[in-house]
Amino acid sequence: MNKELINSLKGLLGLLLGLSIFLVVFMVGLLVINQNPELLLSEVEEEKPVSLVQDDLVKDGVHVATGLVAKEGYELVVANCTNCHAADLVIQNRGDKEHWVSLINWMQETQGLWDLGDNEEKIVAYLSENYAPIQKGRRANLTDIEWYELKD
Incomplete structure (x- = not known):
């Protein structure tokens, strides 16, 4: 061969x-x-959206995620109020206890807000303390001014 x-x-x-x-x-x-x-099926982890703000971060006395004053009761406001609307709606309004109670009653009667139970008193106390009406005139009084005399 x-x-x-x-x-x-x-x-x-x-x-x-x-x-x-x-x-x-x-x-x-x-x-x-x-x-x-199942060897062919790879488990793909669902991507979670990256949050730029931690939900519980408080800086300079303000709850960063909502802008609410971080004092006793703000967690209840976050849990009950921000389910339906932004915290900005709370922040832009001001009122005494009667105003906040009437607003809660209106939301319960017309907007489907649930019964807040014992939390209502705590929420109203928080709102009326931290978002009470501001009594001020046309402008704030001038302070710490060095005045001088005008010469003729």
């Missing part, structure tokens, strides 16, 4: 051997996947 023919047959035999190994590995892989189909 010719040496070229022998080398060609060796090459063909190597190719067949490689192909056989590939087919065996492929068939074993198919059997494993057939027995354990």
Whole structure:
């Protein structure tokens, strides 16, 4: 036999051997996947939105996420009021206890606000203390001014 023919047959035999190994590995892989189909399912973690503000962060006496004054009772306001509207709506309003109670009653009668139970008194106390009416005139009084006399 010719040496070229022998080398060609060796090459063909190597190719067949490689192909056989590939087919065996492929068939074993198919059997494993057939027995354990969950191997194909990769668990993709749901991406959580990145919050730039921590929900419980308080800085300089203000709850950063809502802008509410962080004093006793603000957690109740966050839990009960910001379910329906932004905290800005609370902050922009001011009133005494009667105003806040009438506003809560109006929301319960017309807007579907639930019964606040014992929390109503605490919420009203917080709101009337931290968002009470500001009594001021046209402008604040001038203070710490060095006055000088006008010369004729």
